[in-house]
Amino acid sequence: METLLSLTIGLLVAAAVYLMLARNVLKFLFGMILLSNAANLLIFTAGRLTFGEPPLIAAGEKLPPPGVANALPQALVLTAIVIGFGLFAFALVLVFRAYTTLGTLNTDDMRVAEPQEEADR
Amino acid sequence: MAKSSQVRGVAIDKNYRHCGALSIDLEGDGARYLFQNPEDTKIATPDPDRPATNGPAGWLPVLLALALCGWFATFIGPVSRGEVLRVSFDWAPSLGISLSFLVDGLSLTFLLLISGIGALVLLYSDSYLRGHHQYGRFALYLTSFMLAMLGLVSADNLIALFVFWELTTITSYLLIGFDADKEKTGAKARRSALQALLVTGAGALALLAGLILMGEVAGSYEISQINAQGDVVRNSVLYLPIVVLVLAGAFTKSAQVPFHFWLPNAMAAPTPVSAFLHSATMVKAGVYLMARLHPSLSGTDFWLWTLTVAGAVTAVFASLQALRQSDLKQVLAYTTLMALGTLTLFLANTSGYAITAFVTFLVVHSLYKAALFLVVGCIDTATGTRDAALLGGLARSMPVTMLAAAVAAMSMAGFPPFLGFIGKELKYAGALAVASEPVLVAGAVLLANALMLAAAGVVSFKPFWRPAGGALPRTPKEAPWPMLAGPVILASLGALFGINPDLLQSSVVAPTVAALLGTPAEAKELALWAGVNLPLVLSLATFALGLLLYAFHTRLRALLQRVLGALPDFDARWDDVLNGLKVLAGWQTRLLQTGRLRMYMAVILFTFAAVIAATLALKGAVVIAPDFSGLAPKHLTVIGLIVIGSAIVTLTDSRMASIAALGTVGIGVAMVFILYSAPDVAITQLLVETLVVVLVAVAMLRMPHLGAPGERDIRPRDALLALFVGGGVTLTLLAVLATPMDLRLTEFFEETSGPLAHGRNIVNVILVDFRAIDTFGEIAVVVIAALSGYALLRTGKEAGR
Numbered sequence: 001m002e003t004l005l006s007l008t009i010g011l012l013v014a015a016a017v018y019l020m021l022a023r024n025v026l027k028f029l030f031g032m033i034l035l036s037n038a039a040n041l042l043i044f045t046a047g048r049l050t051f052g053e054p055p056l057i058a059a060g061e062k063l064p065p066p067g068v069a070n071a072l073p074q075a076l077v078l079t080a081i082v083i084g085f086g087l088f089a090f091a092l093v094l095v096f097r098a099y100t101t102l103g104t105l106n107t108d109d110m111r112v113a114e115p116q117e118e119a120d121r
Numbered sequence: 122m123a124k125s126s127q128v129r130g131v132a133i134d135k136n137y138r139h140c141g142a143l144s145i146d147l148e149g150d151g152a153r154y155l156f157q158n159p160e161d162t163k164i165a166t167p168d169p170d171r172p173a174t175n176g177p178a179g180w181l182p183v184l185l186a187l188a189l190c191g192w193f194a195t196f197i198g199p200v201s202r203g204e205v206l207r208v209s210f211d212w213a214p215s216l217g218i219s220l221s222f223l224v225d226g227l228s229l230t231f232l233l234l235i236s237g238i239g240a241l242v243l244l245y246s247d248s249y250l251r252g253h254h255q256y257g258r259f260a261l262y263l264t265s266f267m268l269a270m271l272g273l274v275s276a277d278n279l280i281a282l283f284v285f286w287e288l289t290t291i292t293s294y295l296l297i298g299f300d301a302d303k304e305k306t307g308a309k310a311r312r313s314a315l316q317a318l319l320v321t322g323a324g325a326l327a328l329l330a331g332l333i334l335m336g337e338v339a340g341s342y343e344i345s346q347i348n349a350q351g352d353v354v355r356n357s358v359l360y361l362p363i364v365v366l367v368l369a370g371a372f373t374k375s376a377q378v379p380f381h382f383w384l385p386n387a388m389a390a391p392t393p394v395s396a397f398l399h400s401a402t403m404v405k406a407g408v409y410l411m412a413r414l415h416p417s418l419s420g421t422d423f424w425l426w427t428l429t430v431a432g433a434v435t436a437v438f439a440s441l442q443a444l445r446q447s448d449l450k451q452v453l454a455y456t457t458l459m460a461l462g463t464l465t466l467f468l469a470n471t472s473g474y475a476i477t478a479f480v481t482f483l484v485v486h487s488l489y490k491a492a493l494f495l496v497v498g499c500i501d502t503a504t505g506t507r508d509a510a511l512l513g514g515l516a517r518s519m520p521v522t523m524l525a526a527a528v529a530a531m532s533m534a535g536f537p538p539f540l541g542f543i544g545k546e547l548k549y550a551g552a553l554a555v556a557s558e559p560v561l562v563a564g565a566v567l568l569a570n571a572l573m574l575a576a577a578g579v580v581s582f583k584p585f586w587r588p589a590g591g592a593l594p595r596t597p598k599e600a601p602w603p604m605l606a607g608p609v610i611l612a613s614l615g616a617l618f619g620i621n622p623d624l625l626q627s628s629v630v631a632p633t634v635a636a637l638l639g640t641p642a643e644a645k646e647l648a649l650w651a652g653v654n655l656p657l658v659l660s661l662a663t664f665a666l667g668l669l670l671y672a673f674h675t676r677l678r679a680l681l682q683r684v685l686g687a688l689p690d691f692d693a694r695w696d697d698v699l700n701g702l703k704v705l706a707g708w709q710t711r712l713l714q715t716g717r718l719r720m721y722m723a724v725i726l727f728t729f730a731a732v733i734a735a736t737l738a739l740k741g742a743v744v745i746a747p748d749f750s751g752l753a754p755k756h757l758t759v760i761g762l763i764v765i766g767s768a769i770v771t772l773t774d775s776r777m778a779s780i781a782a783l784g785t786v787g788i789g790v791a792m793v794f795i796l797y798s799a800p801d802v803a804i805t806q807l808l809v810e811t812l813v814v815v816l817v818a819v820a821m822l823r824m825p826h827l828g829a830p831g832e833r834d835i836r837p838r839d840a841l842l843a844l845f846v847g848g849g850v851t852l853t854l855l856a857v858l859a860t861p862m863d864l865r866l867t868e869f870f871e872e873t874s875g876p877l878a879h880g881r882n883i884v885n886v887i888l889v890d891f892r893a894i895d896t897f898g899e900i901a902v903v904v905i906a907a908l909s910g911y912a913l914l915r916t917g918k919e920a921g922r
Contacts, residue, residue, distance in 0.1 A: 001756055003748045005793070006854040008760050012786070014847030015767040017726055021719050021839040026824065028718075030770050033783055033813060037790050040806075042850065044799065046857050054798040057874060057881040064871055064883065069798035072867045075887040077794075077802050079899050085809045086906035089816060093910035096820050105825065107718040114716030 005045050012038035025095050025105050032091060036084035040077045047073030178257040179247035182264045186240035189271070193224075193232045197628045200229050203635065207277060207345070216280075217342050223277035226632020227412055230480065231274035231405070233629075234487045238401045239267040241607035245495055246393040248603040249502065259299060263394065266292035270402050274409055279332040279342045282410075286374075287325055289403050294318040296398060297390045306389065313386040316695060320383045321373050328370025328410075334363045335417070344413060351417040364418055367410065368427060375407025375461045378435045382691035385442075385454040392501060395450060396494030396607075400457045401487040408464045412479070415637045419471050428469035433565040435462030440572030444674055445681040449497045449507045449580055453490065456533070456576050459569050460486040466562065467551055473634065473643030478544070478551035480633045481647060484625065485532060485544040485615065492529035492611035493580055496522055499604055500584060505594030509579055513589035518597040523585045525608035530581035532615035534574040534667065535660065539619040543647050545570060545663070549656035550645070567663055574667025575674050582671075622647035723839075726846050733849040742856040759796065762789035774834065776821050784814045801884050 012034050019031030050069035057064045099105055102112070196206060209221035224232065243263060250256050269288035276282040298314030301307050336342040338357045339350065347354065354360060371377075376384035387399045398404070411418075411428070418424055439458030446452045460482070467479035499522045500515065501507050516523045532541035548570070552563040599605075618625045626647050634644035651657070670677060713724060737743050766785035773779055787810030794803035870887055880886035888896050 001751060002858050003746075003855070004752065004756070004760055006851045006858070008763055009854060010847040010851030011764060012767055012847075013850045014843040015771045017843035017846045018771055018836075018839055020722055020726075021836065021842065022834065023719065024834075025718075029817075030779060030783060034767055034770065034786065037786060038850070041790060041793065042854060044794065044797070044802070045854060048858075048862055049797045051796065052798060054800055055871070055883040057883065059881065062875045068871070068883075070862075070864065070867050071870055071883040071887060074799045074802050074884045075892065077799075078805055078884065078888060079892075079895065081802070081805050081809055082899055083902055085812065086903040088813060090906040090910050092816055092820055093913050096823065097913045099824055110718070111716055114714070 001049060002045060005041065005049070009038050009041050009045065012041070023106050023108055025098070025107050025110070028107070029088070029091055029095055033088060036080075036088065040080050040084070043073050043080065044077050175247055175251060175253070175256040175260070178260045179251075182260050183240055183243045183247070185264065186236050186243055186267060190233065190236035190240055193229065193236055196224055196229055196232075200224060200226055200632050201628050203632070203641065205345070209277070212278075212281070217336070218280045219278050219343070220281050221277040221343060222272075222275045223345055224275055225636040226629065226634070227409070227636040228275045230484065230629045230633050231402075231409055232271060234484065235267060235270050235274065235402050238397060238487065238491050238607075238611070239263075241610060242393045242397040242491070242495070243267075244603045245396075245498070245607045246391070248601050249393055249498055250391065255299075259296075259391070262292055262295045262299070263397070266296065266398060266403070270406070273406055277344050279336050279344060279347075282344070282413075283325070283329050283332055286328065286370075286406065286410075287322075289398075289406060290318060290321045290325060290374075293321070293387070293398050293403055296394045297387050299391055299394070300389065309386075310389040313383070313389040317383045317387050320380055324370045324373025324380065327366045331363050331366025331370065334359050334366065335414075338363065339417075348414070348416040351420075354417045355421060360418075360421070361423065364421075364424060364427070367414060367418065371407035371410045372431060373407070374410070375404050375465065376435075376458055377407075377431045377462065377465060378438055379691060381435060381439070381458055382695060384458060385451055386692065388450045388454045392450065392494060392498030395454070396491045396498070400453065400494055401491040404457065404461060405464070405483070405487070408461060408468070408483070411465065411468045412637060415468060415471075416639070419468070425469050428465050429562065432462045432464070432466030432469065433562060435459070436466065436569040437462075437565050440569045440576070441681060441685060443576045444572055444579070444670070445678055445685055447509045447678065449500065449509055449512075449584070450494070452509070452576050452580055453494055453497060456573055457486075457490060459573060460490065463548065463566065463569060466566070467548075470551070471638065472551070473638065474547065474551040474645050476634050476637050476643065477630060477645040477647075478547035479637075480630045481540070481547050481625070482544045484618070484629060485540045488611045488615045488618075489529040489532040489541060492525060492608040492615070493533065495604070495607045495611075496526040496529065496581065499600040499608070500597075502604070503595065503597040503600060508590075509583060511590045511593065512584035513587045514585070515597055516585040519585070519599050521599060521605050521609065525605065525612045526581035526585065528612035528616055529608065530577040532612070532619070534577040535570060535663065537619070538616070538649055540615045540622070540625070541619070542660070543619060543622055543649060545660060546651060546656045547645065547647070549659045553655060563659065567659055567666070570663045571666035571670055574663065575670035575677075578667075578671040579674060619649065622649065723842060727842060730842070730846040730849045733853055734845075737849070737852055737856065743852055744855045744859040746855075746859070755796070759789055759792045762786070762792070780814055780817055780821070783817070784810060787813065799884075801882070 016031040016035035016038060019027045019034065022028060022031070047070040050067070053065070053068045055064055055068045055071035055074070095105070098110060102110055104110065199206065206224040207221065209219050212218050212220045243260070246259065246263065247256075250259060253259065266289060269285050269292055273282060273285035273289060276285055294314050294317060297317055298310050300310045301314070303310065335347065335354060338359050339347040339353055341347060354363065357363075373380040384399060384404060388395050390399070436459045439455045439462060443452050443455035443459065446455060464479060464483060464486075467475045467482070470476070497507060499519070500512065503519060503522075504512065504515070506512065528539070532539035535541045535545035548566050549563060552566050553559050626644070630647060631641040631644040635641040713720075715721075763786050766782045766789060769782035770779050770786070773782070787806065791803045791806040791810065794800075794806055870883055870891065874880055874883045874886040878886045878890040880890065
């Protein structure tokens, strides 16, 4: 499963990169969602996969049963999911605001900071 | 957009000064900001009669320099007995870098020259710039320079030496640009300051590389240890790169052709600065370095020929240039170049004659050149001009200046009984005795000496005794005593040492020769009368030729103007280099900074993937061991969801399909978490995924379609880059999975969750207990994102109204 998941993550990254290179800034945003998913899966997989043994301690026990899943990457991924969501929500508002101000979703036309005439001189 | 036009190196916008301090500034206006004082509108003219004084800033530095000079003088006794004084402090012991100082003959000679001339120059400056509104700053720069220079010539550690070396570069930059805000000359001062900084700074970078190589080869950064085992460096395979890099630093600092052009420009500095830095001390730092490392680097053909050729070319070229000038300061600037060339020439050799000549000429030159610079400053102050064609008849109104100038110039021209004569005799002896091409070297020295004699006449005979060439801007009168003290004392020392060469022999010459060659016995005797020999004959020839040149120098100047005018103009080439840099910067800026987001993304992603690929390839970490065992339909379903979902998002232009496909991917990922024992993560993922879909759907209501209908957005080049990045990530993950897992941290959490944190869900315990601050930060990020989003939407509404 690890090999298959590695390939899937690579595919997710490739799809994300392709979308992030698009002219439409909404597609860029979709790419960002995919990239965030890919990153979470990557951390999770790198911490090794364990089938059906969540890292829980039974009542009255001091230690979890041997062979439980690696708890640390899970904690990291949890944080990463939430942060990724915060980033996405803010970026979405930014895109929305840029659209209402500039009237376009095409990044090639978003040239307030670096105007066209200067660059193509 | 002033900034962008500057960065792209097109026309320099006059307005860019407003942002000049923030941007890379090739025009030298950075200097202006450093020196600029907003209230400063008056232009300081040197006027010794101005009643204002400079207060403690005037005399304190003089006292400091005098005290240092006196302290160094106490070393003369021990050093002339052959002792080497050494003191060391730990600086960065792990790197083998210490702040260590060493005083031997060579260091002591420089220490005495620097602190002695420094005291006189500081005294002189107090009058020269009397009442200058920024004198405190000037005194600070000059004193800092002096201390840096003292550190440079006494440092015994290569890295410490380099630090002091760069300190002199920086203080020199500040001093050359001291008049940066003057109306007329400010632009030139700024350009000259920046030119000196860039040329010597570039050389210093090469020097640093050379010094580090040297330290690594020798196994020690202590110069005394390296010199004690000079053969190690000489026999190393890295010898050639070391010499080339070190000489790049030395030649730029000591203005050897073809790096000479910054020195005459540096004369934009106030005259005392020119006297101190660009004649007597700083430009000799390069020479000092060659002398300091002489025991380790000299004695090879490469060293011999590089120094001989560079020195000889510099000496002759500079002497010709000197006669071409009519500004007295420029004449002196070029004769300084000539002296530096001669000193380099002598360091090419390892014979006692050459090194004795080196030390003697070093001292002679520092004494007379500093004196003459100060004299020119006196003339400038008194008459308001430095133009040799204009000046004349000053002997009556400025008798003391005249006397000092005459004595110093006699030493420079090499007349007996002054020290310059002894120096010149030794030069010939050195040239004849040792060089592999005695005729060439002696010829170069003879020509340079004769030209120098003529130059001495231009500077110190003509302005005083010849009739004035025109009306002087000011009625001349004698300079005040602090301005005369320097020239008089320095010139007298030249005469004193000429008549009593023994004074110099035991205290300075012998110990210095010992420092370079290992034994004081190699030092040759300094004597006014060494009998009738070839050097004497050459001296007489020099006098004849020199006087002839002086007699015809006005006509010669016109001729030289024409001939040398045909030579390539290094200063103009410098502008070409700077412009070339700007064009290069503009080209690469236009190439990379197109202003298009897609381009920036492509560059970043490509770099990311290339770095990953290179690392994998270099470390040989690519693992190809496909293992598809144990796959059940449930696995394939989950993976299928993710793959199909991402494919649809990538390919569709439909908004609804995109939202649905994104949701599919998210749920697929959540199912992976469920399958592999991460229920908490899966719950969060599902919640977040739902929110994402809702938010995107809401935003879609207000935004247009993804693409124009009927137009497919297919980009093969982007697809290739995407596969490159994705492949890199997959290979990296496979490589990670092939390495053993270190579970120590996880085990710690497993063992302590129950007993210490009293929690049974280990993931939760990690989040809210062990890494609570982290989680707190995470909440803060979400709150900040929410607040910012709210603010953006609100202002957007207001803007829309």
